């Protein structure tokens with residue numbers, strides 16, 4: 148399975164779907180990530196706080212897929228936003244993965260209460276210049292945070308990874324990011340497995356295409372220009388989630404799904420980037 152890719156604003160390439168890895172830890176997760184790579188995933192998510200950079204790195208080093216075809220992502224935790232600590236955290240991510248470089252490094256949360264995300268961003272910029280990371284971006288950043296990064300450093304993120312699914316489509320954030328050439332990734336793209344509680348009309352759309360409800364949601368992400376990173380531990384679900392590039396949702400179907408947007412539709416309602424603190 149060959150996955151299409153976007154060109155980012157720094158000229159690097161980002162696959163249209165990735166593999167989430169939150170809760171994938173230990174030896175079994177190395178096998179699970181290798182399985183994903185062998186079937187065609189070329190983007191792998193991770194974070195210092197998932198405590199699985201070792202597993203991701205082992206899978207990337209062991210797989211037969213060439214290193215330069217894989218986009219390995221990690222994220223800087225809030226406790227290391229101070230400039231010097233951020234640089235050390237990135238160096239530690241390289242040591243943990245056992246890789247010479249990472250492809251995409253994100254600031255995990257803005258943590259605006261501590262107000263150090265701009266110096267963290269400067270650390271990412273400098274590590275990119277040193278060749279430690281190819282692309283740099285953010286996660287859970289609101290427009291006001293992104294404007295500060297650009298205003299104070301002149302460098303726009305390549306990616307913003309945000310919570311997104313049909314109940315919480317984040318249309319305004321996606322439009323803002325897109326206007327600056329920032330590509331969005333969707334975390335909890337399947338509502339963290341709440342899929343199954345979906346609207347009856349989703350089952351109808353799925354039946355019309357001979358696909359599962361999960362595949363319809365993932366296709367909706369792709370057709371709306373956002374990169375979903377579903378986490379799946381089994382080979383069967385990984386394959387199901389990847390098998391979304393042979394059909395097209397109609398404008399009418401996209402409109403039906405757009406109507407699922409619900410005020411307060413977040414899975415993680417407590418995680419408001421303006422106030423949430425992640426260390």
Ligand SMILES: NC(=O)c1ccc[n+]([C@@H]2O[C@H](COP(=O)([O-])OP(=O)(O)OC[C@H]3O[C@@H](n4cnc5c(N)ncnc54)[C@H](OP(=O)(O)O)[C@@H]3O)[C@@H](O)[C@H]2O)c1
Pocket residue numbers: 166167168169170192193255286287308309333334335336337338339340341342361362376377378379380381384385387388
């Ligand atoms: N930047 C951030 O702040 C942030 C926050 C949260 C997550 N993330 C990233 O985003 C990734 C994805 O988000 P997530 O893990 O929260 O949620 P998700 O991908 O929406 O959902 C994962 C859950 O859905 C199940 N699942 C996977 N494929 C399925 C299918 N085809 N049908 C039915 N169920 C299916 C998985 O089960 P099994 O595993 O049992 O197969 C798992 O329980 C994470 O793994 C992480 O890498 C980032």
